[in-house]
Amino acid sequence: xxxxxxxxxxxxxxxxxxxxxxxxxxxxxxxxxxxxxxxxxxxxxxxxxxxxxxxxxxxxxxxxxxxxxxxxxxxxxxxxxxxxxxxxxxxxxxxxxxxxxxxxxxxxxxxxxxxxxxxxxxxxxxxxxxxxxxxxxxxxxxxxxxxxxxxxxxxxxxxxxxxxxxxxxxxxxxxxxxxxxxxxxxxxxxxxxxxxxxxxxxxxxxxxxxxxxxxxxxxxxxxxxxxxxxxxxxxxxxxxxxxxxxxxxxxxxxxxxxxxxxxxxxxxxxxxxxxxxxxxxxxxxxxxxxxxxxxxxxxxxxxxxxxxxxxxxxxxxxxxxxxxxxx
Amino acid sequence: xxxxxxxxxxxxxxxxxxxxxxxxxxxxxxxxxxxxxxxxxxxxxxxxxxxxxxxxxxxxxxxxxxxxxxxxxxxxxxxxxxxxxxxxxxxxxxxxxxxxxxxxxxxxxxxxxxxxxxxxxxxxxxxxxxxxxxxxxxxxxxxxxxxxxxxxxxxxxxxxxxxxxxxxxxxxxxxxxxxxxxxxxxxxxxxxxxxxxxxxxxxxxxxxxxxxxxxxxxxxxxxxxxxxxxxxxxxxxxxxxxxxxxxxxxxxxxxxxxxxxxxxxxxxxxxxxxxxxxxxxxxxxxxxxxxxxxxxxxxxxxxxxxxxxxxxxxxxxxxxxxxxxxxxxxxxxxxxxxxxxxxxxxxxxxxxxxxxxxx
Numbered sequence: 065x066x067x068x069x070x071x072x073x074x075x076x077x078x079x080x081x082x083x084x085x086x087x088x089x090x091x092x093x094x095x096x097x098x099x100x101x102x103x104x105x106x107x108x109x110x111x112x113x114x115x116x117x118x119x120x121x122x123x124x125x126x127x128x129x130x131x132x133x134x135x136x137x138x139x140x141x142x143x144x145x146x147x148x149x150x151x152x153x154x155x156x157x158x159x160x161x162x163x164x165x166x167x168x169x170x171x172x173x174x175x176x177x178x179x180x181x182x183x184x185x186x187x188x189x190x191x192x193x194x195x196x197x198x199x200x201x202x203x204x205x206x207x208x209x210x211x212x213x214x215x216x217x218x219x220x221x222x223x224x225x226x227x228x229x230x231x232x233x234x235x236x237x238x239x240x241x242x243x244x245x246x247x248x249x250x251x252x253x254x255x256x257x258x259x260x261x262x263x264x265x266x267x268x269x270x271x272x273x274x275x276x277x278x279x280x281x282x283x284x285x286x287x288x289x290x291x292x293x294x295x296x297x298x299x300x301x302x303x304x305x306x307x308x309x310x311x312x313x314x315x316x317x318x319x320x321x322x323x324x325x326x327x328x329x330x331x332x333x334x335x336x337x338x339x340x341x342x343x344x345x346x347x348x349x350x351x352x353x354x355x356x357x358x359x360x361x362x363x364x365x366x367x368x369x370x371x372x373x374x375x376x377x378x379x380x381x382x383x384x385x386x387x388x389x390x391x
Numbered sequence: 392x393x394x395x396x397x398x399x400x401x402x403x404x405x406x407x408x409x410x411x412x413x414x415x416x417x418x419x420x421x422x423x424x425x426x427x428x429x430x431x432x433x434x435x436x437x438x439x440x441x442x443x444x445x446x447x448x449x450x451x452x453x454x455x456x457x458x459x460x461x462x463x464x465x466x467x468x469x470x471x472x473x474x475x476x477x478x479x480x481x482x483x484x485x486x487x488x489x490x491x492x493x494x495x496x497x498x499x500x501x502x503x504x505x506x507x508x509x510x511x512x513x514x515x516x517x518x519x520x521x522x523x524x525x526x527x528x529x530x531x532x533x534x535x536x537x538x539x540x541x542x543x544x545x546x547x548x549x550x551x552x553x554x555x556x557x558x559x560x561x562x563x564x565x566x567x568x569x570x571x572x573x574x575x576x577x578x579x580x581x582x583x584x585x586x587x588x589x590x591x592x593x594x595x596x597x598x599x600x601x602x603x604x605x606x607x608x609x610x611x612x613x614x615x616x617x618x619x620x621x622x623x624x625x626x627x628x629x630x631x632x633x634x635x636x637x638x639x640x641x642x643x644x645x646x647x648x649x650x651x652x653x654x655x656x657x658x659x660x661x662x663x664x665x666x667x668x669x670x671x672x673x674x675x676x677x678x679x680x681x682x683x684x685x686x687x688x689x690x691x692x693x694x695x696x697x698x699x700x701x702x703x704x705x706x707x708x709x710x711x712x713x714x715x716x717x718x719x720x721x722x723x724x725x726x727x728x729x730x731x732x733x734x735x736x737x738x739x740x741x742x743x744x745x746x747x748x749x750x
Contacts, residue, residue, distance in 0.1 A: 208513065213489060
């Protein structure tokens with residue numbers, strides 16, 4: 065019965081690499097059963113939603129650009145677990161996962177992807193232009209979202225509401241000039257901004273070694289303190305985000321996080337994703353580092369949930385996605 | 392009583408007025424204000440009225456503005472509301488747009504609109520398009536202002552007119568004031584407008600004084616965006632212009648009046664949305680149309696007006712082809728006489744009018 069399950073457990077998490085920081089996030093994370101089930105459900109919903117989008121794209125019901133997030137779920141879910149809905153968040157075009165964690169429903173996301181009036185942006189935005197409260201998209205121009213996010217942080221400070229802005233970008237965007245301009249101003253003006261680089265090793269088809277003279281993205285903020293951590297572990301991401309949020313809210317200014325993660329799909333639906341990386345590499349990440357499997361194994365081996373219970377969630381999620389894709 | 396009221400309303404402007412008019416018993420209702428001071432008054436009044444309004448740009452605070460437009464504002468409002476930025480246009484424009492998305496009402500100053508080219512991605516992709524592509528969820532209430540177009544001796548990279556570039560974009564409002572009243576009333580409207588507004592000032596006009604009516608000295612004086620003004624009535628030919636070139640048109644009209652040719656000079660005030668109704672109404676009266684601008688000819692403001700006249704009811708009233716007088720199709724040269732000849736001169740306007748009227 066449910067009463068037999070462990071209500072919470074403590075897990076060791078990997079140490080973060082630190083830049084200009086004396087201390088980092090804690091090396092252990094406490095996970096309650098409720099949290100575990102919620103993270104599991106959200107990550108699974110995200111996963112299945114992206115796979116459904118893949119299907120719909122191949123059926124030509126979704127058109128244009130479609131950048132899928134499967135493999136990176138622990139980033140979006142872990143970040144949201146470390147902040148509040150009253151905080152702000154902005155990202156680039158690989159945004160479906162964040163639209164979900166920031167309050168969008170699967171139905172209105174699918175409707176937007178397929179250009180329906182019931183879509184989040186009434187069908188006028190598409191995959192890259194979805195918005196919710198305190199979520200500023202969904203941005204199509206690489207790097208543009210970074211100064212925008214710092215601007216949101218400026219508004220947070222100006223209005224004095226103790227809110228912060230999480231500002232995401234990829235390893236490809238990390239070389240953009242406007243990001244360095246933003247680091248400068250965010251630091252000068254002590255803006256409550258968490259810069260987060262989702263390093264999935266490839267900017268479109270260009271691996272990090274071929275694009276960046278320094279791939280230590282967590283150090284690229286120079287005078288901005290930084291951490292590098294395992295983006296496939298939802299608990300690691302959550303603890304680091306909490307640490308970063310505390311830093312911002314205490315008025316110390318911006319901080320930078322690099323999440324090491326991986327995308328299973330190519331850059332977008334027009335990219336099979338195997339001309340610049342091997343199928344073996346993709347398969348290895350899937351089998352050894354999948355974020356959903358990692359959480360599932362943790363919960364099962366600590367008796368925090370049963371196999372049946374998780375399967376039930378899977379079934380519910382599948383149904384929710386199927387329903388949302390009915391038009 | 393009227394005396395007291397005028398002092399109270401016009402504030403500091405009343406003092407020099409009093410000194411000039413000490414022999415008169417009552418103050419004149421209108422005062423002389425430069426375009427620069429009118430812009431500053433607008434900024435000051437809107438900063439005072441709405442806590443969410445703030446200014447940012449290079450040298451706007453301690454330097455008091457590269458062209459002294461923002462003199463005194465930092466002393467009055469402080470660091471939080473008047474922000475000096477590093478020389479990083481794309482970065483600070485993005486930051487301003489982000490702040491607008493989160494509910495503030497920034498006014499971004501470009502030391503010259505030539506530098507806005509570095510920021511154009513944020514003006515267009517982050518600001519102009521967002522309200523539409525978010526299905527109405529995300530407004531961006533922001534003003535981008537600064538000197539646009541020709542300035543004496545600044546040469547090619549600092550003298551381009553961006554009216555046509557920004558006027559091209561759906562989602563932006565583009566305003567181009569001429570007089571001090573224009574500047575004040577339109578800037579206040581721009582700041583209160585929930586859309587992104589590009590506000591094209593001109594350095595040549597900054598020091599030019601204009602009479603400001605009593606009405607325009609009120610803190611709630613607004614000029615609606617999208618409405619042109621007839622600066623001079625006439626029956627023979629319609630001259631449509633914007634920004635500093637309106638002065639040239641007025642001068643040319645005075646010259647032509649000596650030959651008995653009465654020009655109707657329309658000051659566009661707004662580039663987008665353009666007041667075609669005012670132009671049509673005038674053309675139906677005068678039957679002749681000439682557009683006059685400082686910008687380049689190809690794909691310019693004049694080209695747009697002429698195309699719309701062809702498409703609208705005004706066309707059948709024309710007695711001669713509508714034409715445009717523009718800046719010369721070259722990067723602005725430095726040497727004075729070359730520079731002078733690159734912009735529409737009085738003689739160019741006069742020539743064009745006489746040719747159109749076949750006199």
